[in-house]
Each structure stands twice: as C-alpha cells, then as structure tokens.
Amino acid sequence: MLQSIPFSRRGFLAGSASLVALTALPQLVCAQGTPRAGGTLVVAADTEPRNLNPAMVASNDVFYVASKVIEPLAEATFEGPPRPLLATSWEGSADGMSITFNLRKGVKFHDGQPFTSADVAFSAMEVWKPLQNFGRIVFKNLTAVDTPDDSTAIFRFSAPTPPQLIENALPSLTSVLPKHLYAGTDFDKNPHNADLIGTGPFRFVEYKQGQYYRLAKNPDYWDSGHPYLDGIVFKVLPDPASISNALETGDIQLAAFSAVPMTDLDRLAATGKLDVISKGYEAITYQIVLEINHRRKELQDLRVRQALDYAIDKSFLVKTVFLGYAQPANGPIPVTAKEFYDTNLAAYDFDPKKAEALLDEAGYKRGADGTRFQLKLLPAPWFAESRQSGDYVRQALKAVGIDAQIVNNDAGGHIKAVYGDHAFDLAIGTPVYRNDPAISTTILFRGGVPAGVPFSNQYGFDDPAMDAIIDKAAVTIDSSARADLYRQFQELAMKELPIINLVNFSFISVANKSVQNVANNPRWATTSWYDTWLAS
Amino acid sequence: MHRSLILVRRRLLQAIPVLAVVAIGVFFLIELAPGDAVDAYMASTGGGDAAFALRLRQEWGIEGAWPARLGSYLLNLLTLNLGQSLAFSQPVSHLIADRILNTLMLTVSGLGVAAGLGTIFGVAAAARPGSIRDLLLTGVALVLNATPGFFVGLLALLLFSVKLAWLPLNGISSLDAPQEGLGHVFDVARHLILPVLALGLTYMAIYQRLMRAGMLRAAASDYVRTARAKGLAPRRILWRHMARNAILPVVTMIGVQSSSLLGGSVVIETVFAIPGFGRLAYEAVTQRDLTLLVGVVLCGTILVILVNLAIDLLYGYLDPRIEV
Numbered sequence: 001m002l003q004s005i006p007f008s009r010r011g012f013l014a015g016s017a018s019l020v021a022l023t024a025l026p027q028l029v030c031a032q033g034t035p036r037a038g039g040t041l042v043v044a045a046d047t048e049p050r051n052l053n054p055a056m057v058a059s060n061d062v063f064y065v066a067s068k069v070i071e072p073l074a075e076a077t078f079e080g081p082p083r084p085l086l087a088t089s090w091e092g093s094a095d096g097m098s099i100t101f102n103l104r105k106g107v108k109f110h111d112g113q114p115f116t117s118a119d120v121a122f123s124a125m126e127v128w129k130p131l132q133n134f135g136r137i138v139f140k141n142l143t144a145v146d147t148p149d150d151s152t153a154i155f156r157f158s159a160p161t162p163p164q165l166i167e168n169a170l171p172s173l174t175s176v177l178p179k180h181l182y183a184g185t186d187f188d189k190n191p192h193n194a195d196l197i198g199t200g201p202f203r204f205v206e207y208k209q210g211q212y213y214r215l216a217k218n219p220d221y222w223d224s225g226h227p228y229l230d231g232i233v234f235k236v237l238p239d240p241a242s243i244s245n246a247l248e249t250g251d252i253q254l255a256a257f258s259a260v261p262m263t264d265l266d267r268l269a270a271t272g273k274l275d276v277i278s279k280g281y282e283a284i285t286y287q288i289v290l291e292i293n294h295r296r297k298e299l300q301d302l303r304v305r306q307a308l309d310y311a312i313d314k315s316f317l318v319k320t321v322f323l324g325y326a327q328p329a330n331g332p333i334p335v336t337a338k339e340f341y342d343t344n345l346a347a348y349d350f351d352p353k354k355a356e357a358l359l360d361e362a363g364y365k366r367g368a369d370g371t372r373f374q375l376k377l378l379p380a381p382w383f384a385e386s387r388q389s390g391d392y393v394r395q396a397l398k399a400v401g402i403d404a405q406i407v408n409n410d411a412g413g414h415i416k417a418v419y420g421d422h423a424f425d426l427a428i429g430t431p432v433y434r435n436d437p438a439i440s441t442t443i444l445f446r447g448g449v450p451a452g453v454p455f456s457n458q459y460g461f462d463d464p465a466m467d468a469i470i471d472k473a474a475v476t477i478d479s480s481a482r483a484d485l486y487r488q489f490q491e492l493a494m495k496e497l498p499i500i501n502l503v504n505f506s507f508i509s510v511a512n513k514s515v516q517n518v519a520n521n522p523r524w525a526t527t528s529w530y531d532t533w534l535a536s
Numbered sequence: 537m538h539r540s541l542i543l544v545r546r547r548l549l550q551a552i553p554v555l556a557v558v559a560i561g562v563f564f565l566i567e568l569a570p571g572d573a574v575d576a577y578m579a580s581t582g583g584g585d586a587a588f589a590l591r592l593r594q595e596w597g598i599e600g601a602w603p604a605r606l607g608s609y610l611l612n613l614l615t616l617n618l619g620q621s622l623a624f625s626q627p628v629s630h631l632i633a634d635r636i637l638n639t640l641m642l643t644v645s646g647l648g649v650a651a652g653l654g655t656i657f658g659v660a661a662a663a664r665p666g667s668i669r670d671l672l673l674t675g676v677a678l679v680l681n682a683t684p685g686f687f688v689g690l691l692a693l694l695l696f697s698v699k700l701a702w703l704p705l706n707g708i709s710s711l712d713a714p715q716e717g718l719g720h721v722f723d724v725a726r727h728l729i730l731p732v733l734a735l736g737l738t739y740m741a742i743y744q745r746l747m748r749a750g751m752l753r754a755a756a757s758d759y760v761r762t763a764r765a766k767g768l769a770p771r772r773i774l775w776r777h778m779a780r781n782a783i784l785p786v787v788t789m790i791g792v793q794s795s796s797l798l799g800g801s802v803v804i805e806t807v808f809a810i811p812g813f814g815r816l817a818y819e820a821v822t823q824r825d826l827t828l829l830v831g832v833v834l835c836g837t838i839l840v841i842l843v844n845l846a847i848d849l850l851y852g853y854l855d856p857r858i859e860v
Contacts, residue, residue, distance in 0.1 A: 042711075049580065050625045059581045131591075133584035188595050194625065209624065209634060210811025211707060233711060238815070239806045241690060242706050245698050251705045382579055410822050411579040412571030420575065432582055440583050454575075455583040 037228045039534035041515065043254040044243045045213065045234035053193040054175040055127045058134050060257065060284060063172070063526035065213050065234055069110070070177065070198030073101065073120070074170040076283045076435070076522050082170050083521075086115065086199065092163030096477035099163055103151040107222045109178045110203045117153040121145035122179035124155065131187065134439055138169045164339075164479045168436035171283070171523060201227035201530040211236055221530070228533035240264075247274055253512040253534070256525035260510045262323045274510055278325060280519025281506035283435050284526070285334045288317065288389050289444075290500040291418065291427040294460035298373055299425065303362040305497040308426075309348035310355035311400045312393060317503050321388045326505035331490045332441055334433050334504040342487040345494050355400045366401045375425035377404040378418055382411050383430060389502065390428045419454040429499075431455055437486050442470045445489070445498055461498040539859075540849055547845045551838070558837050559613055562830045563606055572598050573622045573824040596622055598826075609826065618831045623823035628831040631816060636798070636835065638708055639805070639813035641724075642731055643797045646804075649736025651743045651790055658747025659779055665752060673744065681741035686803045689734035693807070696730060703730055706809035731808045735801060739793070743786050750782025757781075784855060791847035798836045 047061045054066040073090075074082035087101040107115040124145050128135035141161055146154040155166075176199065181192050196204040199222065202215040213234040217227055235252055237243050237259075244264045246252040248271060260268065269276045290308065292299050299305060314328035330347050333340050359365075364372040375397075379390025394404045404426060409417055417423045434440050443449065447462035469492060473485035509525065511518045514535045521527055574592045578584060593599040597608075612619055618628040657677065661670040680688065697705045704710060704727050713723035754760060755778060763773045793800075802814030813832065820829035851858045 047580070048624070050577070050623060057581055061580060131588075133581050133588050136585055136588060209626065209631065210815070211709075212711065214711075235707070235809075236811070237706060237809045239809065242693070242807060242809055245693060246705055249698055249701065249705060409570060410576075412573070412576030412822065412824050413569065414571070415575040415578055416571035420571070443583075450586045452589065453585050454578045454589075456585075 033535075035228050035516065035531070035533040036535065037533070038230055039228075040231045040233060041229050041254065041529070041532065041534060042233045042235060042252045043256065044237045044246065044252050044259050046236070046238060046240075046243070046257075046259050048209065048236060051188075051193050052196060053177070055123055055177045056131050056187065056193070058132055058173050058175075060526055063523075064256070065215075066175070066196055066198075067200070067526050068202040068215055068232060068528050069196040069200045069204050070175045071200045071528060072171055072174040073176065074167075074174075075527055076171040078282075078520075078522055082167060086120070086176055087170075090167070092166075092477070094477075096160030096162065096475070097157050099155045099161075099166055101153045101155070103153060104222060105151050107199050108220055109199055110197050110218060111178070111181075113178060113180055114150075115176070115178075115199050116150040117145075117147035118150075119176050119179045120153040121147050122183060123175070123177045124153075126183070127177060127187070128173060132173065134169075134434070135173050137443070138165060138173055138439060160475045160477050162438075162473075162475070162477055162479070162482050164482055165436050165438050165474075169434075169439060172434060172526075173439075201528050202229075202232060205231070223530060226530040227528075228531065229529070232529065244268060247510055247512070250512065253515050254509065254518070255511075256507065256509045258325075258507045260508070262325060262508070265323075265508065265510070268510055273513055275513055275518070277509045277511060277519050278506065280509060280522065280524035282336050283522035285336060285433040285504050285506055287329060287332075287334070287429075287431050287433060287501055288386060288503040288505065289329075289429045289431055290393065290502055291424070291429045292459055292461075292497075292499055293422060293425050293427075294498070295422065296375070296425050298362075298364060298375075301362045302497065303358045304364070305500070306348070307355040307358040307362070307400065308397070308402075309497060309500050310351040310358070311402075312396045312500070312502060313350040314502050315350070316396075317389055317392060321385050321392060322503065322505055325508055326503050329501035329504045330494075332433075332444070332493050332499075332501055333437060333486065333490055336504075337433065337435070340437060340483055340486045340490075342490040345490055348494075348500075352396075352400050359400065359402075370401055371403045372401040374403045374405060376407050376423075377426045377428070378407050378409065378414060378424045379428040380430050381409060381414055385505070386428050386430050393426070393428065415454050419456070419458045420452045422451070422458060422460070429455070433504075437489065438474055442473075442489065445493060446470050457498070459498060461496075463492075463496060463498070466492055466496070466498075540852065543848060544845065547841065547848075551841050554841070555834060555837060558833055559610065559830055560606075562833050563609055563826065566824055566826045566829060567602055569821075569824060571824060573826075574598065576823045577622075609830075613830070613834075619827035621820075621825055621828040621831075623819050623825040623828060628827050631828065632813070632831055632835060635811055635813045635816055638810055639798055639801060641728060642735065642804070642810065642812065643801050645728065645732040646735030646739070646801070647790065647793065647797065649732055650739035651786060653736065654740045654743025655747050655779075655783065655786060657740070658744040658782075659751055659774060661744065662748045662751030662755070663774060665748075674748070677741035677744045680737045681739070683738070684803075685734055685738040686807050688738055689731065689804055689807045692730045692734055703727075708810050727808075727810075731801075731804050731810060734807075735804050742789060746785045746789060747779075747782055750785055751778055754778040754781050780854070784851070787847060787850060787854065791844050794843035794847075795836070795840045797843070798832075798839060 049061045051057050052062055052066050054062050054070055071085050073087035074085050077083050086104055088104050090099055090101045092099045103117055109115060129139040129142050141157040141159045142155055143158045144156045178197055181197055182190060201218050201221045203218050205214040205216045207213045216231045240261045243255050243259050247255055247268060265276050268274045292305060294300055318326045318328055331345050335341050359372055366372055377390055377394060380386040390406055394406055397404045418427045431444060432440055443456045445466050446457055447467050449456045469485055469489050473482055476482040476485055516533045516535055517531045573596060574589050621628050621631055624631055657673045661673045664670060696703045708727050709723050714720050760773060760778060763777055799814045799817055801812060802818060805812035805815055817832045820832055
C-alpha cells in the first residue's frame with residue numbers, strides 16, 4: 001500500500017504581506033455581494049505569443065490567454081495546498097518513485113470528448129517531459145504513467161523525485177491536452193496550438209492577428225455555476241499610453257503584468273474608477289540579478305564580487321527604478337517563498353567604503369584617473385526596469401572606481417552575447433522564481449551546463465560543493481529535509497556570490513472597480529478566471 | 537504614348553536586379569545580426585535546455601550552414617513562395633495581405649490630407665504674401681510639423697476619444713460593429729479619422745511651403761503678367777495657371793515620401809493600436825524572422841518602384857514641356 005507523504009502545508013506564500021506592505025495604494029477588490037452572471041471582460045494584451053499551447057511553452061504570456069481554456073491538474077492558492085482542478089487528490093509513495101493522481105470524473109473537452117487518464121498520460125509522456133521547456137527539468141526522471149482506470153494516473157520515476165517539487169510544479173507545468181487531437185500529429189504544426197481545445201471555463205472563439213483574442217463561456221464546465229462571465233476579449237494594445245487611456249474611458253477593464261506604466265498608476269487610481277492591485281503575482285516572482293562572468297580574472301576573486309554587492313544600493317533600485325513596487329533581494333530565493341527562504345541569511349548592506357576597502361585589498365587600486373579596471377555590462381533589454389537597473393549599476397560601480405561600460409543589444413542579440421558567446425563581464429538578468437528552487441533557480445548555480453542554454457549558469461562558475469547540495473536536494477523526498485538543503489544552498493550562494501540577487505519584483509494589475517474576485521490567488525493573471533464577475 | 541510605354545518597360549526590367557539585390561541583402565542582414573530567431577524566442581519562454589533549442593532550430597529551418605539556407609531561400613522566392621513567418625506562426629502572404637491594406641488606407645489618406653490641405657493652404661497663403669492669413673497658416677503648419685507625430689496623435693486622442701468620446705480610442709474596428717458591408721466600412725473609417733489627421737497634419741507643412749514658394753515664383757513670371765494684362769479673373773489665374781505650375785514640386789515630394797507609405801506610420805500605428813505593416817518589419821527584425829522580413833522589404837521595394845514610375849508618368853501629363 002502506498003503511504004501518503006504529508007506535503008508541506010507551509011507553502012504558497014500565505015499573504016504576501018511584505019510585497020504588499022511596500023505599496024501605499026488600495027489593494028484587494030473584495031467581492032461585493034453575490035456574483036452576477038453575465039458580461040464580457042475586456043482586458044489588454046500586449047504580446048501575441050507564436051505558440052499559444054501552455055503544455056508546450058510554460059510562459060506567462062501564453063498562460064495569460066491559454067489558462068482560461070486549458071487547465072492544469074491543480075491551481076495555486078494563498079492558503080497553501082493547491083486547489084484541485086483536473087486532479088482531485090494526489091499521494092506520493094514513501095520511496096519517491098511514484099505519485100498517484102486521482103482525476104476528476106465527468107469532465108469533457110470543449111469538443112465534447114471525455115477527459116480521462118489517457119489524456120494525462122499522453123500530456124505527461126509526449127509533451128511535458130520531452131517538449132516543454134521546464135517540464136524537461138521537472139519530469140526528467142518520469143519513465144511511465146500507468147492508467148489502471150479512466151480516473152487514475154500513476155506517475156512512475158526512475159529516481160526518487162521529491163513530491164514537494166511536483167506539487168509546486170502542478171499549477172504551471174501540467175496543462176492537459178486532448179490526446180485525441182494531438183496523438184499521431186506533428187505537434188509543432190498542429191492547428192490546435194492556435195485554436196485551443198481544453199477543459200477550461202472558457203472556449204476559444206477567434207483570434208484576429210494584431211487585434212484581439214476572443215473567448216466565450218463554456219456552458220458545460222465541470223464546476224457548475226461557473227464561469228460567471230459570458231466571455232473575455234484580450235485586446236492587443238502595444239502602446240502603454242493607449243492602455244492607460246483605454247482603462248480611463250472604460251474601453252478595457254483590466255491591464256495585468258504591469259502593462260500600465262508605473263508613472264501612470266497614481267493618476268489612474270485618483271480617477272476613483274480603478275484599483276491598483278499589486279497582489280496576485282506572489283507565485284511569479286521576477287528577479288533582477290547581476291550576472292558575473294567568472295572567466296574574467298578580476299571577477300574570480302571573491303573579494304571583488306563582495307565589493308560589487310556592497311557597492312550597489314538595492315533600496316535605491318526599489319525606490320527609484322521600481323517606484324516602491326519591489327523589494328530588495330537577499331539571496332536567490334525571495335522572502336515570499338516561505339517554504340524555502342532562509343531567514344537567517346546575513347545581508348550585504350549598501351557600504352561603498354567597505355567595497356573600496358575590499359577592492360584595494362584584492363590588489364586593484366585606483367589608477368591616476370580614478371579607475372581600477374573596466375568591465376562590459378550588458379543589461380537585459382526586455383524590461384525598462386532591467387535597462388534602468390543597468391544604468392544605476394554603472395553609476396554605483398563608477399563611485400567605487402569600476403568603469404562598467406554599457407553594451408546594448410536587442411533581445412536575440414543579448415541572449416546570444418551572454419548565454420551563447422559569453423561576451424560579457426557583468427550582465428543584468430531577469431530570472432524568475434517559479435514556486436520551487438528546482439524549476440528555474442538552481443540551474444543558475446549548477447556547474448556543467450552546456451554552452452548556449454539561456455537563463456542558466458553560463459557564468460563559468462563551477463563549485464563541487466554547490467553541485468552536491470543541488471543534486472542532493474533534487475532527490476530528497478522528505479519536504480523538511482529538502483527545505484533544509486535549500487537553506488544550505490542559499491547560505492552557500494550568499495557566501496560565494498556566483499551571481500548577485502539585487503531585487504525581487506512582481507507585477508501590478510489595474511482593474512476597473514466593477515471587476516470582482518481580482519487577484520484571489522497567487523498567480524491570478526495566469527489562472528482561469530472561473531470566478532471573476534462584473535458588478536453592474 | 538509610345539515613349540511612356542518604353543519608360544514603363546525599362547523600369548520594370550530594371551526592377552528585377554534591384555529586387556534580387558534586396559533579397560540577398562536581407563538574407564545577410566539577418567544572418568550577420570547577433571543571435572538568431574531561436575535566441576530571440578527564448579527571451580519570452582524564460583528558459584529551455586540545449587535540446588529544446590536544437591529542436592526549434594531544426595523545426596524552423598535555421599540550423600545548418602548558410603550557403604544551403606541561402607540557396608533554398610532564393611529558390612522559394614523565385615517560385616513566389618513567401619513561406620511561414622516564425623514570429624507569428626502564419627503564412628507571410630496572409631500577414632502581409634491583412635496588414636498592407638490597413639497601412640495603405642492610413643498612409644495614402646494621410647498623404648492625401650497632407651498634400652491636399654498643404655496645397656490649398658499654400659495657395660491661400662501665397663495669394664496675399666505677408667498678410668495675417670499668410671503668417672497664421674504658415675505658423676500653424678510649422679508648429680504641427682515640429683511636433684512629433686505621436687504627440688499630435690496622443691493629444692488628439694485625449695481630446696476626441698478620452699474627454700469628448702466622439703471617436704474610437706484604438707484599433708481598426710470595434711468588436712461589436714458589423715464585420716462586413718457598409719457598416720464595416722463606416723466603422724473602419726471612424727477608426728481612421730484620428731490617425732489620418734495625426735499623420736496628415738504633421739506633414740502638411742512640407743507641402744504648404746513647397747506650394748507657397750512655387751506660387752510666389754509663378755507670380756513673378758511673364759505668363760502671369762500677360763494673363764493679368766489680358767484681364768483674366770484673379771482666381772482663374774491663381775488656380776488654372778499659377779497653381780498648375782507650382783504643383784510640380786509637390787508631386788515630386790509625394791514620390792519621395794511614397795517610400796514611407798509602408799513604414800513611416802509605425803509610430804502612429806502603435807499609438808492607435810492599428811495592426812499595420814510597419815510593425816511587421818519591426819517584429820521581423822527583433823525576432824530575426826527572415827521570411828517575414830524579406831516579404832515586407834520586397835513589398836516596400838515594389839511599391840516604391842511603382843509609385844515613382846507613376847510619378848514620372850504623371851509629370852508628362854502635368855507639364856507637356858517635360859520629356860518623359
């Protein structure tokens with residue numbers, strides 16, 4: 001008999017008090033009275049992903065639209081345990097070699113076909129494990145999915161796999177595709193990558209390239225009484241100023257992912273019709289990181305790296321670049337990840353004098369012109385905040401005698417320069433903490449990653465002690481032992497400083513006051529909106 | 537007439553090497569730019585290992601040595617196969633067809649407003665040079681010309697769409713408007729009013745100044761003195777004789793600005809959220825999308841060639857003294 005392992009109930013960021021406390025603006029939109037059915041929600045979309053299939057590409061711009069149509073096995077909650085969606089319960093075996101999912105009965109895909117364990121097995125073995133960017137990491141050791149009956153799926157692994165990791169990955173990496181529409185086809189050319197078919201509360205209706213996506217209510221949704229909305233329209237609005245205008249006139253009712261420029265937030269809140277909401281993104285924490293190329297002699301010296309950390313004022317970044325909508329980082333795991341964050345980590349406070357002393361001690365004295373040495377700094381171009389952080393870092397390093405020359409590239413050029421050619425000394429990166437360190441965080445520290453893999457350790461940093469901790473945690477079944485190993489990981493990261501975490505930030509939503517049940521889970525914008533409703 | 541046909545044939549033959557050079561140039565532009573289409577795509581996925589990237593490169597046909605890729609690329613173009621866009625996952629021909637109409641509606645109308653209003657105001661200003669009317673017309677046009685187009689657009693939006701709510705805020709059509717027929721035509725026209733005005737008013741000054749200068753030059757000429765001596769009505773002299781000569785520089789300028797018909801409106805299109813052609817070029821470059829970029833650039837090249845041919849033919853009609 002399988003013994004159930006108690007999953008950590010501490011997880012999932014209960015009340016992101018720290019993030020919220022930084023903002024002085026009104027937050028939650030509380031549900032007023034009973035939900036009213038009807039109405040079409042019009043929201044701003046600023047990107048049109050080339051592949052809208054969330055099982056193949058687990059990225060936020062895909063989820064924004066696709067999560068309303070295609071559902072994962074479970075969804076994230078503020079309280080802790082994931083909310084069951086297509087999986088009603090799950091249990092891991094004591095040896096970590098299998099996890100049994102009990103699946104929901106009576107669920108149909110939008111084309112009328114029934115949802116069964118065969119769809120889960122197909123999605124896991126043919127899509128998540130071989131094709132999905134993060135699934136390849138999390139489901140690396142998945143060897144088979146047994147389906148003894150239509151509503152049971154048993155995931156079997158070739159090595160002990162922490163159930164905590166799988167549970168943390170459920171909301172974002174387990175979108176279930178209909179096997180009958182994909183099996184035997186060329187997945188990349190399958191028309192259902194654009195014309196989505198799933199089990200979600202909304203059906204995909206049409207997509208007018210450059211204009212909008214239209215979704216309509218699924219009247220046969222398994223959660224009866226939901227969704228409340230008749231439909232959702234994602235209007236493609238590439239210009240941030242036009243998004244602000246559209247919110248002001250009521251042309252759209254919601255803009256997520258900080259589509260509204262931060263400088264407009266006060267003005268929009270002052271209209272009295274709109275709420276500025278920073279809650280609802282706690283499970284999607286973006287980080288501003290100073291990436292360091294250890295192939296450079298100066299940067300190989302730990303004292304120089306420490307000096308970099310002391311020279312940069314993280315709270316300046318928070319105040320000036322992020323206008324308060326962020327928090328200083330202390331290590332690779334954000335403080336909102338209560339399961340894992342090590343509260344005993346000593347911080348590197350802003351101390352330029354200490355930085356200068358360390359640089360002197362390392363043997364890099366100031367030259368006649370005040371410069372110790374020159375570095376190339378490549379800021380990631382895709383966020384205004386990452387570019388501005390690059391500007392600030394240059395300024396801060398100049399103050400301690402390091403001349404960091406900024407080199408600008410567009411997105412493709414930046415990826416090639418940093419992760420492919422290693423043609424950088426310092427870079428400003430924007431990794432994402434996705435609810436569990438093993439998904440996309442430890443890969444920034446593990447040695448031995450082949451060249452050219454973006455958002456991974458391309459820094460020339462190779463520490464056997466670090467590798468050992470990361471590898472051990474990857475196969476530790478007991479949740480508290482695993483969390484303990486990740487605390488050791490953080491301590492080592494802070495001691496060795498292979499990269500320097502500067503800021504953790506998340507996003508802002510601006511919603512019309514008529515939209516109810518906004519931001520009621522930690523990944524709200526990328527979830528199904530089954531309980532969103534419009535007050536009249 | 538015979539001469540015109542010779543000109544047309546000559547221009548069309550000249551177009552072939554031009555297009556070939558452009559096509560090969562675009563290939564090397566993308567090839568030599570840092571990073572390829574997969575590198576650009578990885579930025580939005582947030583991660584993915586080497587096998588993930590390799591599979592994409594093979595799927596998208598951008599893996600392997602460049603001579604082979606150049607060969608198949610040119611072969612496709614010769615058979616008029618524009619291929620699939622990597623950035624948008626759609627056939628390039630569909631994308632271009634959808635968007636070229638939007639942009640041409642916008643820019644041709646904008647150019648029409650600029651040239652039309654510019655011509656009329658230029659004549660009006662030149663009729664009484666140095667008067668209050670002249671100073672006012674010239675001054676306003678200069679201010680509009682000096683203001684960036686997107687700013688004029690945003691101001692117009694704030695006034696007419698946000699404050700007064702007379703005109704739509706964004707897009708090329710409304711969600712709840714009819715999708716076909718006369719209703720659709722009116723809907724699209726309503727959506728184009730502000731962007732066309734923003735574009736047209738910004739460029740009006742150029743045509744106004746050209747027209748005004750041409751008119752003043754014509755006013756000092758012999759044939760006008762003769763016409764006045766003959767006793768012709770001033771208005772007839774103004775339009776029938778002077779304007780017809782002064783308009784040639786305006787026509788030249790239209791030819792010159794035709795090269796911006798497809799790309800010059802990117803900023804206005806972004807502000808007004810109109811799915812336009814210029815945006816395609818921008819996306820193609822940042823996403824390193826070779827098939828899309830070459831489709832866009834070739835369209836632009838063909839358009840410039842055709843418009844300049846038309847302008848040259850028009851000269852012959854407007855001024856019989858010019859030999860085509």
